Amino acid sequence: MPRTSRYARDVAVVAFAQSDHLRRTDELSEVEMVMPVLHEVLAATGLKAGEIGFTCSGSSDYLAGRAFSFTMTLDGVGAWPPISESHVEMDGAWALYEAWVKIQTGEADTALVYSYGKSSPGSVRDVLTRQLDPYYLAPLWPDSVALAALQARALIDAGETDEAALAGVAARSRAAAEGNPHAQLRGAVPQGEYQVAPLRTGDCPPIGDGAAAVVLAAGDTARRLCERPAWITGIDHRIEAHGLGLRDLTDSPSTRLAAERAGLFEAPVDTAELHAPFSSQEVVLRKALGLGPGDGDGVAVNPSGGALAANPVMAAGLIRIGEAAARIHRGASDRAVAHATSGPCLQQNLVAVLEGDRA
């Protein structure tokens, strides 16, 4: 192995599956959306649900429009006989983190992690306003696009980017998505009208439904289940103040700190899967992670197309880890960084460093 582990156990992503991300899935319940993905990821390892040491999922009741929404989705796992299981009300990237911790304790050797979100039944822009401080911010209903526009404006005012550069981010993401059969938007997409200036349609993520799942395994189990495991050599997450007035929106210190803790800066990466639902957020994340401003520096940024090509809320972060891992599995990457975000204007961020064994 080409590295020294900072943790008690070597843990890898050994399989990844995702749904096709679609604008609407009216005909599918959440269980029906998740089940094929669960079956696919388990089939890739040959494991059955009952053989998995720990299961953890991520989702949001508000997105589902009902309390305890995850209790039904658990049925799709086939949780009988009873399983060791937990759930985070967060993006699945944090469910993966909880599962990784569980494996680190030695209480499990394998974990199934899944997450899902359907944005189509409601207005996701309105729903996400309910994430805000309920006394001072939420009553004003500032939506996710408006808040991202505030961040984009701060970046432009600070001279960190301009509208043409943002359009370039969007164009590159969607061109990359051409090679991703699961993406919702593929190929050239016009930058479009202003949604909230300075953000145009092309700077904003598509609204869609989707699910993803990952299998984690430790040490020799990982080697048995996967030809080239994607070892998690570092993983950390940090949160910042909620109030937008308390933060420098042109920077992401929580991402930088998580990356430091995950050992990202100890060696170069060749791949970065960044959870940047808005083109402007990629600018912030590149700076925080020490990635160059564009192509030509040898790092493939969002080769999957990223969240600008498919952004199933609550699964998009887990998909970044899965996409990075899948590149390692197929030998397209040796060292990759995956990032997930939550909260308005990149409030909470997770960074994972993934590495493959070198020949």
Place this chain on the structure above:
Amino acid sequence: MSTSGKEPVAVVGVGQTKHVAARHDVSLAGLVREAAARALADAELTWADVDAVVIGKAPDFFEGVMMPELYLADALGAVGKPMLRVHTAGSVGGSTALVAANLVAARVHRTVLTLAFEKQSESNAMWGLSLPIPFQQPLLAGAGGFFAPHVRAYMRRTGAPDAVGSMVAYKDRRNALKNPYAHLHEHDITLEKVQASPMLWDPIRYSETCPSSDGACAMVLTDRAGAARSPKPPAWVHGGAMRSEPTLFAGKDFVSPQAGKDCAADVYRQAGITDPRREIDAVEMYVPFSWYEPMWLENLGFAQEGEGWKMTEAGVTELDGDLPVNPSGGVLSTNPIGASGMIRFAEAALQVRGLAGEHQVPGARRALGHAYGGGAQFFAMWLVGAELPAS
């Protein structure tokens, strides 16, 4: 699987709010900060000593805030730190504590603040728990409507007399009088009053149900070095586990779910317990409706199948009995739903630390904290002891 490499985990701080029907005087942030500050004060630590925060609560619809941990990060001193948000229905308070304990056990962090809360006055839990949506059977009117048939099944299966449920409620409400943080302080409670209270969901009477509370509970968990610096005795985690099974399927036993049995067995195995009835000194179990005490006594292995009600009837579970159950007054006296599981875990810790005050079980050395949720499908438990675990 090896568990030998785990770091021992200690509870060195516990904090609760005084649980009440409605805390109109504090925001959500004020509520959680109150409990967290008390836990830190108990541990004689400051916000700067905390490496990570793990927070839990039941559904976001109860307060109308989606993923409130984002907004609560500032109030809980989490800025610049990792913050995780757990949600496993009614068992969440227990699951949250276990996720926090795992962070220490895995040596990812040394000192972790964990907290669970519910401000139920912001909504109506009865209707928050009634789910009129397609493709799924509704939970009828609140949780009581869902659980009453299972209580009925227990009574039919075991031949338990009608009076047992009232005895549990009478006991727990009297225990609550000794707990300054308990919501219900019914100074004039009598067994006759419980038995005369209105029937809500036959056979569950009004006084055999939990209240709707506002409240929060927090704990500071730390490693062996942190425990060595602790000014008060720590509670050591000897075992902890979660188990889940599906909500509905033909083979499910709602009276004694397999997930509950498996979860308890896992905890006992980790803690080296072979005879829970003799080796455990106090139990804080999740009893939202009185009849769940005899049911869980069986499910958790304290009584043979069909015999749980006899323990209750014989007074074994009284505060001065041989196996005190819910010395704090339990969920029947205090129910901020998302926090209720963590209160069970925290009260178990207080017992083995010898810090439970008037409701202290004399000489308690090992105590079980238990939580369940969903359609009796999610279970979380831990066993804490006064001594450092053997391995």
